[in-house]
Each structure stands twice: as C-alpha cells, then as structure tokens.
Amino acid sequence: MSNIIENNAFRILGLDSSANQKEILKRYKEIINRLKIDDFPDYDLDLNLPRDLRTEESVNDALKRLQNPKSNVVESFFWLQIRDTVDENALNDLRNNNLDGAILTWKNASEIENSTAFFYKKNLNLLYCLSLKNEENDDFLNESIVNWNEIIKSDKFWKLFEKTHEINNERETNTDLINDFRNNVGKQISDIYAELYQKYMNPKYIKNFQEIIGAQGEKTEKTLLKPIHQSIYDTIEELKKIDFEKNLNSNQKVTNQTEIICDNCGKSSLANPDSPTKFSKYVDGSVLCKECRKNIGKEWQRKIAENETVEGSAKVLRLTHKSIGKLELQLEQLREIGLYDDVQSKVVRDHAAQAIRDASVHIHNMAHMSHQSAELMNLAIKIAGTESMREQLLSDSKKIQEIAEDDDKTALVLPIPKLFGKKDLVVKNNFMEYKEKKIYYKDVVAISYHNEESKFNFVIYSLKDGIDLTFSNHPDLWYELVNIAKQYIEPIIVEKLVKAIFEQNRSIQIGNISIDKNGFHKSKLLRGIESVLWTDSHVYAPKLHQGTVILFKDKNNFSKEFTTIKLEYSNAAVLPELIQACYNEFVIRQQK
Numbered sequence: 001m002s003n004i005i006e007n008n009a010f011r012i013l014g015l016d017s018s019a020n021q022k023e024i025l026k027r028y029k030e031i032i033n034r035l036k037i038d039d040f041p042d043y044d045l046d047l048n049l050p051r052d053l054r055t056e057e058s059v060n061d062a063l064k065r066l067q068n069p070k071s072n073v074v075e076s077f078f079w080l081q082i083r084d085t086v087d088e089n090a091l092n093d094l095r096n097n098n099l100d101g102a103i104l105t106w107k108n109a110s111e112i113e114n115s116t117a118f119f120y121k122k123n124l125n126l127l128y129c130l131s132l133k134n135e136e137n138d139d140f141l142n143e144s145i146v147n148w149n150e151i152i153k154s155d156k157f158w159k160l161f162e163k164t165h166e167i168n169n170e171r172e173t174n175t176d177l178i179n180d181f182r183n184n185v186g187k188q189i190s191d192i193y194a195e196l197y198q199k200y201m202n203p204k205y206i207k208n209f210q211e212i213i214g215a216q217g218e219k220t221e222k223t224l225l226k227p228i229h230q231s232i233y234d235t236i237e238e239l240k241k242i243d244f245e246k247n248l249n250s251n252q253k254v255t256n257q258t259e260i261i262c263d264n265c266g267k268s269s270l271a272n273p274d275s276p277t278k279f280s281k282y283v284d285g286s287v288l289c290k291e292c293r294k295n296i297g298k299e300w301q302r303k304i305a306e307n308e309t310v311e312g313s314a315k316v317l318r319l320t321h322k323s324i325g326k327l328e329l330q331l332e333q334l335r336e337i338g339l340y341d342d343v344q345s346k347v348v349r350d351h352a353a354q355a356i357r358d359a360s361v362h363i364h365n366m367a368h369m370s371h372q373s374a375e376l377m378n379l380a381i382k383i384a385g386t387e388s389m390r391e392q393l394l395s396d397s398k399k400i401q402e403i404a405e406d407d408d409k410t411a412l413v414l415p416i417p418k419l420f421g422k423k424d425l426v427v428k429n430n431f432m433e434y435k436e437k438k439i440y441y442k443d444v445v446a447i448s449y450h451n452e453e454s455k456f457n458f459v460i461y462s463l464k465d466g467i468d469l470t471f472s473n474h475p476d477l478w479y480e481l482v483n484i485a486k487q488y489i490e491p492i493i494v495e496k497l498v499k500a501i502f503e504q505n506r507s508i509q510i511g512n513i514s515i516d517k518n519g520f521h522k523s524k525l526l527r528g529i530e531s532v533l534w535t536d537s538h539v540y541a542p543k544l545h546q547g548t549v550i551l552f553k554d555k556n557n558f559s560k561e562f563t564t565i566k567l568e569y570s571n572a573a574v575l576p577e578l579i580q581a582c583y584n585e586f587v588i589r590q591q592k
Contacts, residue, residue: 004188005129009062009071010079012054014043017076018083018168021067028063032056045080047094047130069174073181074188076165080123083116087123094127102127110147118157119164121147129192136200145212148189152213158182186215194219203336210338225339229348232330236355239323242316262289263318264296286318317372320359324379327352331383346385353389356380357396364400365442365492370429374400414480417471425469427484432460434467441489445496447574449482450547450567451475457568458482460489485573494577502585511565511572513551515582520551522563532562534586542576549575 010017013027034041035056065071082091086109093101103124110121128144131137151157158178166173190209194217197205206224216225260279261268263286278290280297288300303318331352334340340349357380364373377397384390415422416434426433431440443462450457456478458469471477497515500506507516514521519533532539532553540552540559549572552559565572 004074004078004192005126006133007053007058008079009065009075011045011047011049012058012062013066014041014045014049014054016045016082017079018081018164020168020170024063024066028059031059035059044091044095048134069169070177070181072169073165073177076168077122077161077181077185078126078188080126081119081164083119086120090123099127099131115154115156115160118151118154118160122151122157125151132196133199136202138204141196141205141208145193145209149212152182152185152189186213187217189213190215190217191219194224197337198223203333203338207336207338210342216339216342224337225342225344228330228333228339229344232327232348232352235323235326235330236351239320239327239355239359242319242323242359260287262292263287264292264300265289267291316363317369320363320376324356324359324376327356327383341385349383349385350389353380353384353393356383357393360400361396365430370400414477416469416477417474425467429488432467434469437465437467439465439467441492444489444493446570447485447489447493448568448570449478449485449573451478452547458485460485461570490574490577493571493574494581497571497574497578498581498585501582502589510575511549511569512563513565515578517586520579520582530562534583539579539583541580544573544576549573551575551579 005011010019013019013024013031015023015027019027031041031054035054040051040054065075080087080091082088086105090102090105093099093105106120106124106127110117110124125144125147128140128147132140132144162173162175162178165178190213193205193209197203198219206220262279267289279287280290280293281287282301286300288297292300331340331349334342334345339345356376360373360376360380363369363376374397377393377400381390381393381397384393412427414425414427416425423435430442431438433439439460439462443464444460445463446459446461448457448459454473456471456474458478458481460467469481497508501508501515502517505517507514512522517534519531519536519539521529521531524530530553532551536554538554538557538559540554542549542551544550544567547567548564549567550564551562553562554560565575567573571578
C-alpha cells in the first residue's frame, strides 16, 4: 500500500485527484520552494501524512508521475476525489478527526443508485484502506473488498471515471489506456491487501480478497505465493532425496569417528566429544540420544516393530512421513490464504502429489508395505491439483490396492521340475523363495533368462545370494517366470542401472557393450571404440529376437544393426527398457 495509496502522488502534493495539470504544477512549485527553506507545508488532505513522505525527492517524483498519462490514471484512481458537498462534508469530518462521521457520510451517499455513488464508494474504500494500515478492523476489511469488486465490475463507474479524468486533465483521454488499467486494477488492489498481510501476518487479508475478487498482484505473487511454492518444491526435493535403498540396507554402526544425530530431537554427537556413548542404535538403523531413549524408547521400539517388514523400512517410513508432513503444512498455508486452487498452485500440488506417489511406489517395491503405500497414494490423490493427475493417481492406486489384495492371499507356488522330483518356487509380489533362499525384488541386481531347444534357464541375483532355475520341457512355466520378472523385477533393475550411470557416473557392462552417461559403446578389433551417443539424431530401441537382443545405430536416418547380445548374459534382457530409460534421463537432464 505504500506504493499505491500511502505514497500516492496527489497525496504527496496535498491535492485531491480532480486537480488539473495547472494546479499540480503550481502546488509542486509551492512545496519545493517551502521545503528549500525548511518550511514543511500542511494541507487539508494530509490525512496522517508522515513528514518524511513529503521531501524534495518525493515531490519531484510525484510531479513526474502526474505528468505521465499512464501513471496519472493510476494515481487518480487510488486517491480521494472531492467533487461536491458530500465529499466536502466527509473531508470536514476527517479534519476534525471524526473518522466515523466521514465513513457514515460516504457510506450513505454510496447507497444511492447512480454512477456518482461509485465515486463516494471509492473514497470510502480509500479511507478504509488507510485506516486498516493503522489498525485491524474486520468490517473495514470485508466491506472494502466487496466495494472494490462492485467498482471494478461497474461499466457505469468506468464511463464516468474516463469522462471525469478527461475533464480534470483538460485533454482527451486515451480509451485504451483506461481499458488497460481497468483490466489490471484488480492486481494492483491485490497488492494493498498483500501489504496488510505482511504488516499483520494475518492470512485473512489475502484469503478474503481471493474469495471475492481473485486477482493476484506482484506483491502477492513475489512476496507470498512464490515463497510458499518454493518451500513446497524444496520439500519435494527433500522427499526425492530420501535414499530408500540405502536406508533399507542400513548396517552402519555408531562410532566415535562420525557425527551421530538423534532421529527424534536432532541433537548431534559433535556437541560433546564423549556423547556417542550416550546414543543408542535401533534395528531399523535409527538413533536416539540418551534423553529421548529414556522418554520415548519403548514407544519408538513399538512403532519400529509395527512398521518393520525388512531391515530399515521403519526408518524409511519415518523419513517419508516427516517430509510429507512438511508438505501438508505448506499446502495448508495456500489454503489459509485462499490460493490453494490458484492455477500456479494446482501445478505445484501436482508436483507434490507426484513426489508422494513416487515415495508410495518406492515403499511398495522396496519396503514391501502395500497398505502403507496405499495410504500415501490416497494422500497424493487428495493433494493433486488437476483432474488429469488425479485420474493417473487413481489408476496407480487401483493397481496398488489390487497388489495389496493379492499379497494378502495365498502366494503363487510354481513346482520346478528337478531330476528327482520337484521343488516349489514361492512367488509373491515382493520376493521369490526357493530352497530356503528368499530374494526380495528390491535387492535384485541382475537377471538372465534364455531357452535353447527344450532346456530353459531363469536366474536372479542379489548382492548376497541367487536363485538359479534350470529345467526341461516346460515352456509355459518359463514364460510365466519371464512375465513375473518383467512386471516386478526388471523395472527395479532398470532404475538402479540408470541411477548408477547418471548419478554415480559409472559405466555398466552388459555383454560386449558398455553403457555410460554419453551413450553405449563396443570395442572393434583394430578399429577402436564404436559408439551410439544419446546426442545422436536417432537412438533406436533394442529388440529381442530368437534368444538375442539386437542394438541399432543410425545410418542415413535408418536403423542398422550395431551389435547382438545373447540373452544368457546378465541383464541383457533389460536392454530394451534400459536404453530407452537412459535416453529419457539424458534428455531430461539436458533440459534442466
């Protein structure tokens, strides 16, 4: 408000907005001459005018604004206009410090149904806004917003405003100039209430304005909306950076050489060199200081027991809920100021929903917690800003619910034929178990499957163990295993490999090719290295064909065979999806 009403050019010159250019220039010279001799002038319209607001610099600036046709329109709209005896009577009350009398005078006059009433209403609103700067008043707040809404929507007001402005300036007014101002005046009024919000830190100034008028000014956007949006994006990044794989495999020990931080209160061991002995580590990798262990240790262990399905999952869930809790509080800030359904906020909400959705999928795939995953997915649906995002999340939620329901049922048992009898392979949505070996899909680092004549092979490996299945004359069983791998295991492997390539800057060897962040490569005898780069004009997806994977290169805008790799090589089967995922990741990183 300091830039639009409080710092109004007419106010600085002690004039009402009906002053013409001759009167403006005369008053300007008068004030400048008196200020030069340290004589501070007083005028009838100096309503609570701070002395430091009328200086040579501000008076010069006021003149420039009033001599400019475009800014003159703005200054005229946002200051009092004394047109008749009604305005004189209200001004008289203000001179005598009778605020209530001035309000009543303009309020009664504004209720008459004619175009002049809108000018009384505008004066009334300016008085309300000036008063709100000094003291909070819900009646002034709500009435002023309703009045502004009526004014800016009234064709009668704008016709009279243009005509009056033309008379006051003694020259023809540019209609386009008035129309342009009318189209944007809501944003400028919005800034008045944004400044009131900043003064009182009360969200009602923004929320009430948004509910009735809905426009956003520069101050609302830059000083309020953008900071909240940025805080949400920061928390989204925090959520994305949770290393699910690391926390799910946390075997770190509490030592004196590293900083230890209490997962409840945040106390650091660095505050006291002897403090590591006062920290306790729990089975999920979390740590509590001595005080927190004493106060909530039993409750902490109970929650870990409830949430633990594999090592570290309770910690993952706690870290995830911590970030999501911050997101919910930040989104609630948007709701409090009435900008939750703003167009930009809907986009931000979609990003938040996507981050929660991704966390939900990670918890489902890695921690094998289908019900907790479903809860997060439902929250993402609730937060989503657009219908398209909501529909996508509903589809994902349905899949997770179906998987959760399947997971509650009997596991799939596949008899694997052996030379002497059969051994059962137990298949669930999150692990396979065979001969007392249980491998969670989240831990799988390599897979291979191939068939040759009537012999079939299917192998998965984790860093610690492996399941190697070889059998004959059962193609249906082999195809079922391959389908399970494609649905549950291969996406996890692809994600791990893309992360290793682009985040850890590693080169991945599969068969006779190596894949890195620049492309994929093979060595040629006596001819060095041949490459297909992600920057090439065409990068073709590999294809599976008769027990091999065919990779292609571009030649004159046509695909040509680059190399073939047998499916029996570790992770050869994921090459079609991996090459596409690497290319997509490269493109995304180039766009940032």
